[in-house]
Amino acid sequence: MREWTRRSGRPAPNDTTATTRQDGGVSVHIGYAAMLEQFPPSDAVAYAELAERHGFSGVMATDHFQPWLPQQGQSAHVWSVLGAIGARTSGDFGPGVTTPTFRTHPAVVAQASATLASMYPGRHWLGIGSGEALNEHVVGEYWPEAHERIARMFEAVEVIRKLFAASIAGREVRHHGPHFRMETTRLWTMPPVAPKVLVATAGPVTARRAGKIADGLITTGGPYDRLAALIARFAEGARESGRDASTMPRVLQLHVSWAETDAEAMRNALTEWPIGGMRFSRSDIRSPFEFEQLARTVRPEDFQGRMLVSSDPDAHRAHLQRHLDLGFDRIYLHNVGRNQEQFLEVFGREVLPGLRA
Structure with a gap:
């Protein structure tokens, strides 16, 4: 049995230990997924800081109003936690993903994102998705079919990008669309460069549309052939808009279960993240108890x-490498067990150093 130790202390602002390196000294971006459904906010921030010290390159934090399962036990407000993560780390960070269509108006999400980007220049990105009933139904609105949720998501992207562009230019803007209204306004706290807006997708049509209008793509782990198809359709959309997808962020949130033994890793998967074994759509389920x-x-x-x-x-190294080879340039890794300190130490020492582009 290994003895595990936790490194403490805050990284220096120019600390370079948080860069995962590949052969030849070029960065491979493997970040840490801070799961706010599983850990109290102070613990999630501490794990993000520890991840950086073990070689992880950035942080993705989940935006949930409720946990997936009652026993997970947490669901902190993502924007509050991201502010603390920005103060305690030096890499990139963002919500992966938030849904600016039901609980929160797109203008308010734009304000939150612009504030973080102003506080931490060049580090914050904004991930946007179409949402799940688990988190979005709590405000009591009608929960629409998937096609309408996707339409709302892309209109929210339009509102946010219009507001970013107008605010950088120092002018006001308004929006009246099928799903959202925004009266004439601007963001008064705005960085010189807007945060990149990444769109979450699980299907080829949405991936192609994201390639046309978004700054990048986010998806979650799944069968390799499905992920390869998403990357290809995203590239198609980028080409149709006159852009090169190879220069755009292609982000993957990857769930794994690592522990000292295979039996413990499987117990953690079944106890903490049975979501990963559910082979059906989860978007319409409303309660952690369901x-x-x-x-x-x-x-x-x-x-x-x-x-x-x-x-x-x-x-695990081979698994990560295969996803890098598919074309993802950023992977945020979530170990589903409670053994975060052990996971970060082992992966920082034995997994990340062997990865290559």
Whole structure:
């Protein structure tokens, strides 16, 4: 049994230890996914800081109003936590993803994002998705079909980008669309360069549209062939808008289960993240208690091809490398167990240094 130690202290502003390196000294961007459904906000911030000290390059934080499962036990406000993460780390960070269509108007999300980008120049990015009923139904609005949720998401992107552009230019802007209204206004706290707006997608049509209008793409782990298709369709959309997808962020949130033994890794997967074994759409489920009932149907074999469950660092390195080879240039890694300190130490020492572009 290894003895685990936690490094403490705050990184210096110009600390370079948080850059994951590949052969030849060029950066490979493997960040840490801070899961606010699982950990109290102060712990999540501390883990983000520790991740940087072990070689992780940035932080993605989840935006939830409720946890997936009651036993996960947390759901902090993402914008509050991101401000603290920005103060305690030196890499990039952003919400991956937020939904500026139901709980929060796009103008308010734009203000929150612009504030972080002003406080931490060049580090903050904005990830936007179409949402899940688990988090968005709490405000009591009608929960629409997927096509309408996607339409609302892209209109929200339009509102945010219009507001960013007008505010940088020092002028006001308004918006009256199918789903949102914004009266004449501007952001009075705005950085010289707007945060990049990345769109979350799980399907080829949305990926192509994201390539046309967004600054980058975000998706979550899944079968390799599905992910390869998303990357390809995103590139198609970028080409249609006269851009090169290879210069645009292609972001992956990757869930894995690592522990000292395979048995412990599987227990963690089944206990903490049965979501990873659910082979059906989760967008319309409204309650953590409903997810708790569905989680009882998940079996070890359900994770096959969807989430790596292993105690072998070499297997995890190969898994990460394959996703880099697919064309993702940023991966934010979530180890589903509570063993975050052990995970960060082992991956920082045995997994990240062997990765290459």
